[in-house]
Amino acid sequence: MWLFTIYGMYSATQSIDPDVMQVRARNENHLKNLTEKFKILEKYSEISLDMGTD
16 A cells, blocks of 8 residues: 655565565655654664566
8 A cells, every 4th residue: 555645655465584674665755755744764774776576
């Protein structure tokens, strides 16, 4: 399911590791906007590009 917000468009899914949630976007700036708005995410996240999906 895609979420449309004023910060960008996101998809949240569970990763292979059941303790990890993935937030995906088609635009890198959308992920950067999210981490800038919610600073706590910087501690727990990394942005990976072109993972060969979709």
